[in-house]
Amino acid sequence: MNNEINKKAKKFQGKIFLFFVLVFLSFSAFSQNQNLFEEGKELYKNGKYQQAINAWMEILETGEHSAELYFNLGNAQYKLNHIGPSVYYYEKALQLSPNDADIKNNLAYAENARIDAIEPLPKTVFAKWYENVSTIFTFEGWAILAVTFSVFFVILFLFYYFAFTERRKRLFFVSSMGVGLLLITSLTMAFLVYGDNSKNRPAIIFSSEIEVKTEPSMGSNVAFTLHEGTKVQIAAQDGNWYRITLADGKDGWIPATDLKQL
Template structure:
């Protein structure tokens, strides 16, 4: 019995020291000390173990930014934003990093309604929209039960109306969650990692030179052929580059 108590006491005493040696804690401590290169390696190690969170991507992006590596910083800010689109710190730091990108591209204007819906959808994560969808489905069932079991016509009408509205919101929020989930699983956007790259008119080194892009620029991959990727810019221009010139978000 005494031996068991000693073992429990030893575990309790040593538990804090184990916690201090976790990879995430070690990476955070290195960042706080200003040892950013070592922190980068530690955060990358954590991500390689498939422990993914917006906080880890955000801290890794900050470490890259502190060392002047803008393209990796933007890449990881974008990955953090995918997981936590509502986070203001991520949005602010991403905007700061974009100020260092040489390419200043125009954005093709979208219809107001489409832009408005996208703004609402991007205001929350896929997980949050899922919770909203489930919540409104439960609310829909509650109002539906009022409609089915109430003896008063006023309650039945109100129950039917609110059940219909709740179901509508449930479907809308489910659609938002599905789109956000698809954005995380099917990555279409990438960041230029080459200091400068000439965009070709065809997937061939002998193709016509169209324009020049620099590291840190965000592009959308719309097609691929072998080692070549067909990319589209926010201003609508398209072209081809080698897959080694970009890193998928």
């Protein structure tokens, strides 16, 4: 009996020890990454852009990432006139912080430095409206909004159900219906944005210049030429080749090594 209790006690102590070790290692890794981030900022201020990039890349290698980290990487790459990587990291930052004005502004500067000027296909009024509304929140944001509205809907409906006066019943009923419409809207937007994200496979051209082929082989005809920093959509894959599409409707095949997926 005592031996069994001692075994359980030792097992419990082992778990507690392991927990504190993991907490300590996590704290140490966080402190190290914070030091690397500050070191990178200091190097950037002194004009040592490549060294700043090296410091920040060490943080990415640990699995840590943030909009601020990607934003700074984009700035350093832009200072070195690396248009492809700068656009890539600004786009990565924008994925994590889609409404950040500084990221959008610097991304626009980097995009203006690209060689390729691609005019997107004209959009309908509804498509423009949907694009503006859908980017207000991420999929997670729309989902959280839907859950919030569902809670308010239930509360208002309960108030309506238990209200004693006709005036209050009318007020809570109208309010619950209004919140119900918002719930349906946010839920619909969450599904639509999730569907868009599932189909969305953006990538950035990293090669200084690449010939886009009509077929997934080096011997096929050249459809057109692209340069670094151009944003494309991956439509299909055939071995080490990607079929890409542009905003203007053009498409073709390029080697997978010539681009980097976002």
